[in-house]
Amino acid sequence: MRTATPELVTPAExxxxxxxxxxxxxxxxxxxxxxxxxxxxxxxxxxxxxxxxGLFLMGxxxxxxxxxxxxxxxxxxxxxxxxxxxxxLNGLGYVFISRLDTDxxxxxxxxxxxxxxxxxxxxxxVRDIRVLQRYRYTFGLIGFVLLVLPLVPGIGRNINGSRIWxxxxxxSFQPGEFAKIALAIFFAGYLMDRRxxxxxxxxxxxxxxxxHPRYFGPVLLxxxxxxxxxxxxxxxxxxxxxxxxxxxxLWAATGRASYLVAGGVLFGAGAFASWGAFSHVxxxxxxxxxxxxxxxxxxxxxxQSAYALAWGGTTGTGIGLxxxxxxxxxxxxxxxxxxxxxxxxxxxxxVLCTFLLLAGSGLRVARVAGETFEGLLAIGLTTLLAVQAxxxxxxxxxLLPLTGVTLPFVSYGGSSLVANYVLxxxxxxISATVDQRPPRPxxx
Amino acid sequence: MNKRVRTxxxxxxxxxxxxxxxxxxxxxxxxxSLNDRPDNTRSLxxxxxxxRGDIVTSDGAVVATSEARRAALRYxxxxxxxxxxxxxxxxxxxxxxxxxxxxxxxxxxxxxxPSLRLRELTxxxxxxxxxGTVVLTxxxxxxxxxxxxxxxxxxxxxxxxxxDGSVLAMYSNPTYDPNAVSNNDxxxxxxxxxxxxxxxxxxxxxxxxxxxxFPGSTFKIVTAAAGLTSGKVTETAPSYPVVTSYTxxxxxxxxxxxxxxxxxxxxxxxxxxxxNSSFAQMASEQLGPEPMVAAARSAGFDKVPPIDLTRPVxxxxxxxxxxxxxxxxxxxxxxxxxxxxxxxxIGQNDVAATPLQxxxxxxxxxxxxxxxxxxxxxxxxxxxxxxxxxxxAGEWTRFVTPEVADVLRRAMLSDVAQGTxxxxxxxxxxxxxxxxxxxxxxxxxxxxxxxxxxxxPTGQPASxxxxxxxxxxxxxxxxxxxxVAGPVARxxxxxxxxxx
Numbered sequence: 024m025r026t027a028t029p030e031l032v033t034p035a036e037x038x039x040x041x042x043x044x045x046x047x048x049x050x051x052x053x054x055x056x057x058x059x060x061x062x063x064x065x066x067x068x069x070x071x072x073x074x075x076x077g078l079f080l081m082g083x084x085x086x087x088x089x090x091x092x093x094x095x096x097x098x099x100x101x102x103x104x105x106x107x108x109x110x111x112l113n114g115l116g117y118v119f120i121s122r123l124d125t126d127x128x129x130x131x132x133x134x135x136x137x138x139x140x141x142x143x144x145x146x147x148x149v150r151d152i153r154v155l156q157r158y159r160y161t162f163g164l165i166g167f168v169l170l171v172l173p174l175v176p177g178i179g180r181n182i183n184g185s186r187i188w189x190x191x192x193x194x195s196f197q198p199g200e201f202a203k204i205a206l207a208i209f210f211a212g213y214l215m216d217r218r219x220x221x222x223x224x225x226x227x228x229x230x231x232x233x234x235h236p237r238y239f240g241p242v243l244l245x246x247x248x249x250x251x252x253x254x255x256x257x258x259x260x261x262x263x264x265x266x267x268x269x270x271x272x273l274w275a276a277t278g279r280a281s282y283l284v285a286g287g288v289l290f291g292a293g294a295f296a297s298w299g300a301f302s303h304v305x306x307x308x309x310x311x312x313x314x315x316x317x318x319x320x321x322x323x324x325x326x327q328s329a330y331a332l333a334w335g336g337t338t339g340t341g342i343g344l345x346x347x348x349x350x351x352x353x354x355x356x357x358x359x360x361x362x363x364x365x366x367x368x369x370x371x372x373x374v375l376c377t378f379l380l381l382a383g384s385g386l387r388v389a390r391v392a393g394e395t396f397e398g399l400l401a402i403g404l405t406t407l408l409a410v411q412a413x414x415x416x417x418x419x420x421x422l423l424p425l426t427g428v429t430l431p432f433v434s435y436g437g438s439s440l441v442a443n444y445v446l447x448x449x450x451x452x453i454s455a456t457v458d459q460r461p462p463r464p465x466x467x
Numbered sequence: 468m469n470k471r472v473r474t475x476x477x478x479x480x481x482x483x484x485x486x487x488x489x490x491x492x493x494x495x496x497x498x499x500s501l502n503d504r505p506d507n508t509r510s511l512x513x514x515x516x517x518x519r520g521d522i523v524t525s526d527g528a529v530v531a532t533s534e535a536r537r538a539a540l541r542y543x544x545x546x547x548x549x550x551x552x553x554x555x556x557x558x559x560x561x562x563x564x565x566x567x568x569x570x571x572x573x574x575x576x577x578x579x580x581p582s583l584r585l586r587e588l589t590x591x592x593x594x595x596x597x598x599g600t601v602v603l604t605x606x607x608x609x610x611x612x613x614x615x616x617x618x619x620x621x622x623x624x625x626x627x628x629x630x631d632g633s634v635l636a637m638y639s640n641p642t643y644d645p646n647a648v649s650n651n652d653x654x655x656x657x658x659x660x661x662x663x664x665x666x667x668x669x670x671x672x673x674x675x676x677x678x679x680x681f682p683g684s685t686f687k688i689v690t691a692a693a694g695l696t697s698g699k700v701t702e703t704a705p706s707y708p709v710v711t712s713y714t715x716x717x718x719x720x721x722x723x724x725x726x727x728x729x730x731x732x733x734x735x736x737x738x739x740x741x742x743n744s745s746f747a748q749m750a751s752e753q754l755g756p757e758p759m760v761a762a763a764r765s766a767g768f769d770k771v772p773p774i775d776l777t778r779p780v781x782x783x784x785x786x787x788x789x790x791x792x793x794x795x796x797x798x799x800x801x802x803x804x805x806x807x808x809x810x811x812x813i814g815q816n817d818v819a820a821t822p823l824q825x826x827x828x829x830x831x832x833x834x835x836x837x838x839x840x841x842x843x844x845x846x847x848x849x850x851x852x853x854x855x856x857x858x859x860a861g862e863w864t865r866f867v868t869p870e871v872a873d874v875l876r877r878a879m880l881s882d883v884a885q886g887t888x889x890x891x892x893x894x895x896x897x898x899x900x901x902x903x904x905x906x907x908x909x910x911x912x913x914x915x916x917x918x919x920x921x922x923x924p925t926g927q928p929a930s931x932x933x934x935x936x937x938x939x940x941x942x943x944x945x946x947x948x949x950x951v952a953g954p955v956a957r958x959x960x961x962x963x964x965x966x967x
Contacts, residue, residue: 271475275475278468319506330501330502330504330507332490332493332498333493333498333499333501334502337494337495346509346512346513349509363490368490371494372487375483375486375487375490379480382476386472386475386476389472390469390472393468394468402472406475409479409483410482417485420489420490420493422489
């Protein structure tokens with residue numbers, strides 16, 4: 024044992040090794056939970072243990088250990104929680120997808136491989152997070168292009184009423200999932216440049232001191248961009264996500280609450296206007312208010328979701344023992360309802376807590392990073408993850424009107440899963456970067 | 468920036484806390500009401516994807532079972548006896564819901580009661596079903612005889628055990644085949660249901676406990692009970708005048724005896740001969756509304772019988788007879804509606820009873836005045852045959868005191884010995900009865916033919932009480948009830964006493 028001779032390692036090195044050991048332990052734990060859930064799902068459906076449970080466990084451990092070794096190699100000082108939490112969500116999602124549709128599960132397994140591959144690749148390529156800051160405008164452009172790509176005639180595809188797909192040859196994907204990461208990088212870089220200017224209030228509008236309208240340009244641009252997404256792509260969830268991302272990052276960079284107010288007002292106005300102008304927005308709202316007005320039509324999905332959750336109760340029916348096949352998009356947008364049915368309030372709460380822990384880890388990294396590009400980026404990425412999960416769970420539980428986005432790591436969907444692994448790799452990279460600096464006094 | 472990060476953290480926590488609260492609302496606090504919503508077919512779908520318990524008669528005939536099918540719904544409910552038990556088992560349809568025992572004992576049949584679940588837990592990972600078998604109190608031999616004796620005529624037969632309220636047979640015509648309504652082929656089931664709903668005969672309606680009829684003279688048991696309970700009528704006094712008709716106060720329309728025969732005398736005589744004049748006079752001038760209403764209530768009228776089936780209806784007896792106009796020579800208040808009261812005393816006008824209720828009146832007389840809760844479930848058995856639940860018998864309503872019951876019992880025995888119900892005489896058995904011929908006022912005359920009776924081996928408590936109703940039979944003489952309904956009652960009693 025190398026650690027048996029502590030005089031040979033620095034304190035920092037000691038902490039790193041302990042972190043990696045913790046990570047490995049947590050990964051094994053997550054693997055065991057996923058393997059157990061997989062076996063239970065099979066027991067629930069066929070009253071027999073799956074023939075491939077050993078293979079399945081080995082596969083899981085193979086994947087997580089590969090990711091773990093990559094972290095050990097490329098980001099040894101990284102936070103120990105990110106990877107195990109994401110693995111738990113990914114594995115749990117896989118178990119439920121395989122319980123619902125074995126064909127989709129096979130594809131999801133492929134996407135998981137790609138996702139972890141890109142996770143490793145990102146860690147390997149992005150050795151210094153600040154390199155990204157240098158290419159902020161490039162990322163801005165990439166983000167913008169990705170965002171509007173589905174609107175390009177010929178390659179854009181209308182699927183399920185939303186124009187968020189792009190098909191090039193045999194490959195089809197949702198560029199929006201990657202656009203949000205590119206835009207987060209762009210915002211972080213741009214805002215670090217301009218935060219002094221944006222944070223200076225020189226202009227009075229009513230009771231508020233606001234920055235000069237010239238510096239308001241980016242806010243309006245982001246607002247316009249999210250309106251484009253909302254109107255032309257009919258993707259309310261992503262529009263909300265982009266806008267929240269930008270407003271939160273703007274506020275985090277400048278500390279000016281007036282941006283939050285202005286952002287809220289703008290979004291409210293945009294939402295109200297689109298509610299008045301578009302029938303699909305009105306439908307979402309009326310279904311949210313009273314799904315039972317049209318129980319077998321527009322309200323069907325949300326009603327079946329409520330029935331699934333209620334059927335699960337506190338402890339759930341058990342994996343594989345619920346009644347599936349009732350909720351349209353149960354493998355993607357509505358997978359949380361299936362989890363709630365089969366694992367009950369307890370299981371659903373575990374999923375929520377996992378996202379909270381992920382968000383907490385992200386924010387801890389942001390706090391240590393302080394007022395830097397990577398700190399701002401960590402805030403942006405964490406916000407993306409936490410708010411996206413919130414938006415879809417709130418929609419599924421009818422806390423808010425339903426706006427279809429995926430549940431990160433859990434839902435079926437290649438673009439979403441792969442993009443979230445890249446996002447995770449960036450967070451891991453930032454956590455490893457900030458740790459290598461000398462600790463600074465923590466102050467408000 | 469630290470502060471902002473912390474603020475952001477707090478905001479995210481609040482958002483997730485809101486989700487947690489909402490989840491609690493949906494999954495815990497509103498769960499039951501969501502599960503019970505009529506458009507929520509989750510529990511039903513689960514029930515159709517696993518075997519459901521059988522329904523069997525107390526003598527072992529399977530009347531409902533589940534057969535595995537290779538289809539979207541993995542089990543099809545099947546009723547081997549077709550229409551014979553339709554009004555007891557009800558049906559079990561994926562699209563049309565359920566009725567009867569299928570509905571009232573759904574938790575037992577689908578294995579959802581705590582005791583059945585506990586058994587399932589001990590056998591975890593086994594394919595063994597937790598579904599319980601519901602054993603009925605009905606006996607296949609009595610039920611079959613009831614159908615055979617009714618011979619396709621429109622009417623009902625109800626037989627109960629007076630001692631514990633067990634329903635031994637309950638059959639009514641027209642009926643329907645629950646197999647067709649329970650068909651997992653939704654379109655076929657719907658077509659059948661539409662046809663049944665459209666039929667003027669209302670085959671889905673169980674006439675035995677979901678429909679009401681004039682009880683006619685069988686209601687005189689209740690009138691006699693009112694007289695005896697009030698103390699104003701005894702076995703020996705008064706002796707009612709022998710007349711062909713009686714005209715109540717405040718009206719000029721007489722109530723005639725059957726065939727305009729002169730009729731009258733003491734209680735047993737007027738009971739045996741079913742004198743309309745005497746019972747009408749008893750109710751209107753000797754008793755008044757209050758004792759009559761009280762007696763009807765005690766017998767179970769105006770209360771929905773607590774039978775373990777879907778949508779039983781209450782038998783009805785009017786409660787309002789208008790303001791008091793004057794007082795009779797006996798000191799009884801004469802109400803504006805006393806003429807109506809006089810008619811109710813002989814089971815006409817506003818009195819309406821289910822055949823079940825009339826069987827329970829006879830049962831109450833035979834059981835010392837106590838009417839037991841009627842029920843069709845005897846016990847519930849688990850898959851391994853162990854009894855997990857037994858129906859706990861108990862009194863539903865106290866009809867009369869044991870003393871009054873004894874007088875009524877002897878009056879009914881006398882009716883069989885020498886009155887209108889002599890057709891029920893059986894050697895080696897004590898049989899008491901009351902006939903009824905509820906005139907429907909049609910031309911040519913038609914009537915509901917009734918027979919209510921109890922019977923038991925000689926010298927022993929009665930073990931069966933029956934009510935037989937045959938609807939709209941031609942003729943309306945005092946013999947109609949006994950002649951038409953009597954043989955059916957006799958056959959059912961013989962079967963119930965094991966003498967067929």
